[in-house]
Amino acid sequence: MKAIRILFVMVVLSVLMSGCSGVQGTANDGKEIIQVAVSAEVNPPFLRNDENNEPTGYDIEYLKAVDERLPQYEFKYVWGEEESNLIGVGAGKFDMAINWFFSNPEREEKFLYPETPYGYSMTGLIVHKDTNNIESLDDMTDKELAPVSASGGLRSILNAYNEQNDPPIPLTTVDNPSNENNLKRVESGRSDAVFLNITTFEAIQKNLQLDLKVGGIVSKEPVYVVFQPDHEELAEEINHVTEELIEDGTLPELAEKWFGVNFFDDLEDISVEGFQYE
């Protein structure tokens, strides 16, 4: 009986303490705390976790640079799955969310997008080394594309293509497609191409060394932070700082550091530099 009582007290205390640890309110040394939802579907080099499970990557270093120039705010990073983060931004739980969000009409209706993207994501078709007839999405209408997720940025590019073009690209939808499996499908010839972010492919290729190459770059998608709809002032301020950071070379430098390529350059320049793997 005594053991139960001690256990009970411990539980109550732990709940109270965990409840209190969060009580930082809005004002901490006079700064306004901005809750930034960070997607738990990490996607290096944009976003990953370090040994202590703290977020890091291009996204976070960008935000830290922004935070430095806005002394009135203090950014606080909160992990959460993307879907839940977006709900949270809509519900006012978070002030903004980051993880290479592409812009699409449905999202623009729900959230506040800044004008200036903080980076770009290059999407492309990954094909077998010996395939030479796939360079753009137009080449995919009679080919087999490896399975794609039902939502997300890559899917919205494909959906947009299929709405505007006839014949459409035949799509196989799965929940959480594995990039590794998809790439191996292409290598073994079961699929003709994978639609992927070039940086993602580059990093996997480092590990796996598959017989694959980039068939063609499809697009250079701007990526944005998304804001809670009524945070116009905050969005404006961060937008302004982002422009400054691009102009003074801070962000291009970060891009070089994390991606090895300055994606603020024009798409043509980057393509020529080449993402061709030996």
Added chain:
Amino acid sequence: MTFGLSDWINILGQVLDRLPLTLAMLVVSLIFAMLIGIVIAFIRIEKIPVLHQLATVYLSFTRSTPLIVQLFLVYFGIPQLLLTFGIDINHWSRFVFVVITFSLHTGAYLSEVFRSSYLSVGKEQLEAAYSVGMTYPQALRRILIPQAFRVALPNVGNHTIELLKDTALAFTIGIIDIMGQVKLILGNNYGVGMFQIYVAIAVVYWIICILIELVILWIERSQRKKHAGISN
């Protein structure tokens, strides 16, 4: 990427690092779920007016909606609702929100477990207790609960295991439990080594479940000793 022994140890190490958090969610939620279960079962057995109807609605709702929906309602909905009354609980730790959700969810199931096990003991036992002059609390403590407890135990074990697996949902709102750690590892590798990592996490869950089953078995055995009868 080939998987050597050191990779396995590294992955297991990272996952086991989050184990205390998973167990904390499990234990704290379970304790509150039991309290909720007992209260709801009592209300439904005694058919207390108003409360009885409310409890029925709560049971029906909790058992008919997916847990993830409930988690979102508690994590995003309740703070929003309270905010309209001027109460701001958005800064509460996320641990509190998952414990509330899991307690309410499992509590609903446990209340039915408790209710059915109480009813399984039978009215004649209570009447027998009255006939030897016991009061209701006495009968409850000495006759009904010990017997109902034995009936309830296997089902409580079931729901504990169910709850353990449900805690994986906590990662949806960013609590990095053992499943969350697995997803982070996979994300950092772009899904490379998915199969090996899922094998590792499956083994971890399995072992915890076996331990839970052993605890239940042990309690069951120690109860049986007190119930020495002629036929068993």
